[in-house]
Amino acid sequence: MSMLKGAAVIGQSGGPSSVINASAYGAIKTALESDVITNVYAMQNGIVGLLNDNLFDLAKEDPDELALMKYTPSSALGSCRYKLKDPDEDETDYQKILAMFKKYDIRYFFYNGGNDSMDTCNKISKFMLRNGYEVRCMGIPKTIDNDLAGTDHCPGFASAAKYIATSVAEVYRDCHVYDKGMITIVECMGRHAGWLTAAAALASLTGNGPDLVYLPEVDFDLPSFIEKVSRIYEANKNVLVAVSEGIHDKDGKFIVEYAASDAATDAFGHKQLGGLAAFLANECKKATGAKVRGIELSLLQRCAAHCASQTDIEESFAAGKAAVENAVKGVTDKMVGFERKYVNGVYVCETKLFDLTVVANAEKKVPREWINEAGDGVNEKFIEYALPLIQGQTQLAFENGLPRFVNLKKIKA
Amino acid sequence: MSMLKGAAVIGQSGGPSSVINASAYGAIKTALESDVITNVYAMQNGIVGLLNDNLFDLAKEDPDELALMKYTPSSALGSCRYKLKDPDEDETDYQKILAMFKKYDIRYFFYNGGNDSMDTCNKISKFMLRNGYEVRCMGIPKTIDNDLAGTDHCPGFASAAKYIATSVAEVYRDCHVYDKGMITIVECMGRHAGWLTAAAALASLTGNGPDLVYLPEVDFDLPSFIEKVSRIYEANKNVLVAVSEGIHDKDGKFIVEYAASDAATDAFGHKQLGGLAAFLANECKKATGAKVRGIELSLLQRCAAHCASQTDIEESFAAGKAAVENAVKGVTDKMVGFERKYVNGVYVCETKLFDLTVVANAEKKVPREWINEAGDGVNEKFIEYALPLIQGQTQLAFENGLPRFVNLKKIKA
Numbered sequence: 049m050s051m052l053k054g055a056a057v058i059g060q061s062g063g064p065s066s067v068i069n070a071s072a073y074g075a076i077k078t079a080l081e082s083d084v085i086t087n088v089y090a091m092q093n094g095i096v097g098l099l100n101d102n103l104f105d106l107a108k109e110d111p112d113e114l115a116l117m118k119y120t121p122s123s124a125l126g127s128c129r130y131k132l133k134d135p136d137e138d139e140t141d142y143q144k145i146l147a148m149f150k151k152y153d154i155r156y157f158f159y160n161g162g163n164d165s166m167d168t169c170n171k172i173s174k175f176m177l178r179n180g181y182e183v184r185c186m187g188i189p190k191t192i193d194n195d196l197a198g199t200d201h202c203p204g205f206a207s208a209a210k211y212i213a214t215s216v217a218e219v220y221r222d223c224h225v226y227d228k229g230m231i232t233i234v235e236c237m238g239r240h241a242g243w244l245t246a247a248a249a250l251a252s253l254t255g256n257g258p259d260l261v262y263l264p265e266v267d268f269d270l271p272s273f274i275e276k277v278s279r280i281y282e283a284n285k286n287v288l289v290a291v292s293e294g295i296h297d298k299d300g301k302f303i304v305e306y307a308a309s310d311a312a313t314d315a316f317g318h319k320q321l322g323g324l325a326a327f328l329a330n331e332c333k334k335a336t337g338a339k340v341r342g343i344e345l346s347l348l349q350r351c352a353a354h355c356a357s358q359t360d361i362e363e364s365f366a367a368g369k370a371a372v373e374n375a376v377k378g379v380t381d382k383m384v385g386f387e388r389k390y391v392n393g394v395y396v397c398e399t400k401l402f403d404l405t406v407v408a409n410a411e412k413k414v415p416r417e418w419i420n421e422a423g424d425g426v427n428e429k430f431i432e433y434a435l436p437l438i439q440g441q442t443q444l445a446f447e448n449g450l451p452r453f454v455n456l457k458k459i460k461a
Numbered sequence: 462m463s464m465l466k467g468a469a470v471i472g473q474s475g476g477p478s479s480v481i482n483a484s485a486y487g488a489i490k491t492a493l494e495s496d497v498i499t500n501v502y503a504m505q506n507g508i509v510g511l512l513n514d515n516l517f518d519l520a521k522e523d524p525d526e527l528a529l530m531k532y533t534p535s536s537a538l539g540s541c542r543y544k545l546k547d548p549d550e551d552e553t554d555y556q557k558i559l560a561m562f563k564k565y566d567i568r569y570f571f572y573n574g575g576n577d578s579m580d581t582c583n584k585i586s587k588f589m590l591r592n593g594y595e596v597r598c599m600g601i602p603k604t605i606d607n608d609l610a611g612t613d614h615c616p617g618f619a620s621a622a623k624y625i626a627t628s629v630a631e632v633y634r635d636c637h638v639y640d641k642g643m644i645t646i647v648e649c650m651g652r653h654a655g656w657l658t659a660a661a662a663l664a665s666l667t668g669n670g671p672d673l674v675y676l677p678e679v680d681f682d683l684p685s686f687i688e689k690v691s692r693i694y695e696a697n698k699n700v701l702v703a704v705s706e707g708i709h710d711k712d713g714k715f716i717v718e719y720a721a722s723d724a725a726t727d728a729f730g731h732k733q734l735g736g737l738a739a740f741l742a743n744e745c746k747k748a749t750g751a752k753v754r755g756i757e758l759s760l761l762q763r764c765a766a767h768c769a770s771q772t773d774i775e776e777s778f779a780a781g782k783a784a785v786e787n788a789v790k791g792v793t794d795k796m797v798g799f800e801r802k803y804v805n806g807v808y809v810c811e812t813k814l815f816d817l818t819v820v821a822n823a824e825k826k827v828p829r830e831w832i833n834e835a836g837d838g839v840n841e842k843f844i845e846y847a848l849p850l851i852q853g854q855t856q857l858a859f860e861n862g863l864p865r866f867v868n869l870k871k872i873k874a
Contacts, residue, residue: 064638066631093640122634129639213863214767218479221535221866222764225477226542227506232760253861255868323739346756347645351635354627355767357862438862448666449770449851450626453634455668 050378052182053084054155058106059091059098060190061161061168062129064122065204066211066353067364068160068190069454072125073117074368075158075188076106082376085156089461093126094161095168099144103152103461116454118365119444121353124454127161132168135175142175149176149183152461156184156375160368162191162202163411166383170404173381184375187383187404188368192350194243197410198402199385203367204350206360206437209247211352212236212290212345213438216248219343220256220288228339229285231277231332235325235344239294240264241413244349246426248290250434259287264294265414266423268303273328274335276424281336293324303327354451358440363397370399383407388436395436463791465595466497467568471519472504472511473603474574474581475542477535478617479624479766480777481573481603482867485538486530487781488571488601489519495789498569502874506539507574508581512557516565516874529867531778532857534766537867540574545581548588555588562589562596565874569597569788573781575604575615576824579796583817586794597788600796600817601781605763607656610823611815612798616777619850620769621762622660625649625703626851629661632756633669633701641752642698644690644745648738648757652707653677654826657762659839661703663847672700677707678827679836681716686741687748689837694749706737716740767864771853776810783812796820801849808849 056079060068079088088106091097106114117124135142148154159169166187173185189196194205216234223232236245242263251257259280262268280287296302307327325342333340367384374382382401389396418430445452469492473481492501501519504510519527530537548555561567572582579600586598602609607618629647636645649658655676664670672693675681693700709715720740738755746753780797787795795814802809831842858865 060638064635093638096640120634121631123638126640127638129641210862215761215765217864217866218534218764218766219760221533222477222760225473225506225536225540227509227539228542250861250863254863254866256866326736341760343759343761344757347632347635347754348628348756348761351631352628353631359862435861440862441859446854448663448848449623449772449853450663450667451630453630453667453669 051084052155052184053086054153055087055089056085056156056158057089057091057098057103057152057154058125058158058160059094060123060125060127061094061159061165062127062190063162063350064127065190065192065350066121066207066356067204067360068122069117069120069124070361070364071188071190071203071368072160073114074365075372076114078369078372079156080107082372084376086153089152090125092458094128094130095132096128096130097126098148099141101148104458105461108459109456113454116445116452118361119353119442120453121351124456131164132171135171142172145172146176146179146181149181154183158186158188158371160188160190162189162193163196163407166196166404166407173404184380186371186375186380187407188371189383189385192244193238193241195241195411195413196385197407197412200388201386201437203360203364205243207352207356208244208349209250209434210357210438211349211355212244212247213250214355215345216258216290217251217254217256220251223288223341224286229281231281231287231329231336231338231340233289233291233325233329233332233342234258235291235293235342237345237349238264238292240411242292243414245290245292246414246430247434249426250431250438253431258290260289260424261426262289262291262295262424263414263419264292264296265416266419267298268295269297270303270331274331277332278336281338291324291328353442353444356442356444357438358442359437361442366399374401464497465568465597466499467566468500468502469498469569469571470502470504470511470516470565470567471538471571471573472507473536473538473540474507474572474578475540475603476575476763477540478603478605478763479534479620479769480617480773481535482530482533482537483774483777484601484603484616484781485573486527487778488785489527491782491785492569493520495785497789499566502565503538505871507541507543508545509541509543510539511561512554514561517871518874521872522869526867529858529865531774532766532855533866534764537869544577545584548584555585558585559589559592559594562594567596571599571601571784573601573603575602575606576609576820579609579817579820586817597793599784599788599793600820601784602796602798605657606651606654608654608824608826609798610820610825613801614799614850616773616780618656619773620765621657622663622847623770623851624762624765624768625657625660625758626663627768628758629671629703630664630667630669633664636701636754637699642694643752643754644694644700644742644749645702645754645756646738646742646745647671647701647703648755649703649705650758650762651677651705653824655705656827658703658705659827659843660847662839663844663851666844671703673702673837674839675702675704675708675837676827676832677705677709678829679832680711681708682710683716683744687744690745691749694751704737704741766855766857769855769857770851771855772850774855779812787814
């Protein structure tokens with residue numbers, strides 16, 4: 049164990065979640081309390097803030113206000129979608145970062161985000177190692193998509209899952225009130241991994257679950273879908289379907305592309321998807337003449353802090369805390385993930401370290417054996433996996449009947 | 462005060478809300494405990510169930526299970542959108558209803574719904590009066606739209622308002638995390654009255670409010686809208702707008718009709734609206750080149766029981782209770798509404814009776830003087846009005862981390 053005195057910097061990147069700040073706060077609080085960490089800075093808008101010398105000093109925040117981060121959604125430190133170049137091709141950004149590390153005597157680098165962020169953390173970590181600058185780089189995962197390799201699950205997934213299952217149960221109630229029937233399509237996020245859409249099936253535990261669930265892990269066949277929906281509509285009048293934004297046909301073409309072929313792409317080359325629910329609802333209407341409704345959960349599913357899982361909040365906090373504790377102990381170049389145990393049949397979650405190289409840019413999908421044979425639902429293996437994660441209601445404070453979120457002063461470092 | 466012994470029947474109609482069952486349960490519980498009410502029946506799917514002799518016996522439900530109605534969204538008794546004809550033109554339905562009243566010795570008729578439902582209740586009440594059948598008819602209001610005449614506010618509005626304000630605050634957080642900026646349009650329900658969209662402005666109390674709010678009470682001008690959004694985008698990078706589905710131009714044409722001219726109409730001749738958020742977002746993108754996102758709150762805003770206002774739940778229950786208590790005392794042909802008082806500056810809500818004739822088919826809009834001069838926001842008069850209504854978090858029970866909703870046995874009468 050080597051003692052390394054110096055400042056820490058923390059940043060957030062990628063799409064936010066409703067508990068990403070619980071992780072950041074876990075790291076910030078632990079860093080502020082550490083004897084060896086001299087200063088705790090935040091990057092304004094992730095790595096972009098570091099590149100532009102735009103840091104703020106977290107010690108200057110009111111501690112009680114700062115504590116509200118634990119229950120505040122969506123990257124309180126600001127986020128970015130900035131992709132670092134391969135250092136073998138272009139070192140410019142890395143040299144800037146090194147200069148910033150030296151300027152502020154930064155010896156601890158914490159990066160809080162999804163797989164692209166773990167890639168950023170990994171690249172910086174390897175560059176600094178090669179260049180002989182001692183800095184401990186730790187990734188703190190966040191992704192509602194739950195698609196990071198290694199870890200049992202990702203901070204942020206459970207809260208989105210809880211919101212989706214709750215909303216689907218409520219929508220089920222709403223669309224089953226009429227005698228005339230309706231076909232309702234609920235669209236969930238998840239380009240390549242179906243974890244979030246699978247969470248819609250948790251609503252079945254309330255007796256208000258979807259009839260069909262389509263994940264991107266299985267090729268989607270539009271005629272077969274229409275035939276199934278029509279059959280259920282004939283039998284029950286009401287049909288509720290959950291679909292992932294990323295469902296695609298056997299040739300890999302996204303179904304939503306059949307609706308809009310001019311989908312834009314983001315900085316990472318990901319297609320910007322949307323409008324799938326409306327498209328499928330319309331196809332169902334054409335086939336059945338039924339009243340239809342397409343509902344896109346959109347951003348709501350990733351920022352609904354008022355419906356977060358307290359289990360997720362506490363685990364997210366623990367991940368941030370473990371990142372700092374391990375870094376102070378001498379660990380570097382790792383991501384903090386989770387390992388699941390059952391003690392006397394009771395779910396227990398422990399933090400575990402994973403190599404950044406292994407995690408970066410890999411994607412974990414829903415295992416095929418957790419999906420039913422027909423490919424239109426999930427089985428009890430998924431339910432057993434997800435159920436412990438969504439337990440507990442958020443302890444979010446309310447003021448004026450509305451959530452009380454953090455307001456940081458962001459005093460420049 | 463005349464004592465009238467006999468059975469009671471209760472039905473729900475129209476679009477559901479997250480607290481409509483709290484009202485129904487207030488009536489059911491009070492009726493089950495009454496000495497003069499001999500039986501308590503529910504109409505399966507509102508008036509359609511009564512016409513088809515499809516009633517179920519509420520005394521045969523487990524009382525503890527029945528009590529879960531108070532926290533269960535969306536018309537547990539089933540709903541309908543059935544419009545009774547004018548009795549002067551066609552008596553058929555009324556004669557059927559009269560036959561059913563006689564068959565079950567029904568002397569108390571409670572109808573739980575919006576303005577169309579108050580119209581139904583009014584017509585039945587007047588027909589039975591003219592035909593000398595003694596039955597006490599009471600309307601129990603429900604509408605997230607908050608557009609019933611007379612009453613200070615409507616059961617169901619506050620919970621939808623709380624959900625909208627909470628979600629807008631969360632979406633604000635989400636769409637403000639990036640350094641690159643985004644224009645986000647959130648679409649709320651409300652064809653002719655802007656109460657729900659106005660509720661988005663409550664998010665400002667959390668510091669996360671929309672920049673612009675457009676209600677159907679003010680004519681919408683697309684070029685002026687684009688110009689304002691562009692200006693805010695230039696200045697702040699991020700723009701958050703709340704719009705009502707019912708915004709229209711100065712000629713009364715719905716803005717959404719510019720996107721889709723083939724909007725279907727429902728049984729009451731209302732246009733089925735939708736797709737406005739995506740349309741406006743796209744217009745903003747064309748003008749600014751910004752990243753945009755359209756979010757339609759869709760059914761979520763009227764069934765989100767997990768985010769209901771406990772004030773709304775208790776008031777809704779009280780409305781149902783008062784309907785039965787007053788009917789038993791001899792009152793008929795009235796709707797139970799609310800009167801607001803301030804006792805030592807503290808908001809107090811009391812039930813008050815309104816003539817069904819006055820209420821039926823009238824629409825109460827947001828007063829022009831509660832909307833700012835530019836017509837793109839609401840002022841403190843609206844905030845003062847709405848704020849007391851959204852206080853308190855629902856006491857909804859959770860099981861497996863998910864809401865525990867009522868499951869009725871619905872044993873045929």
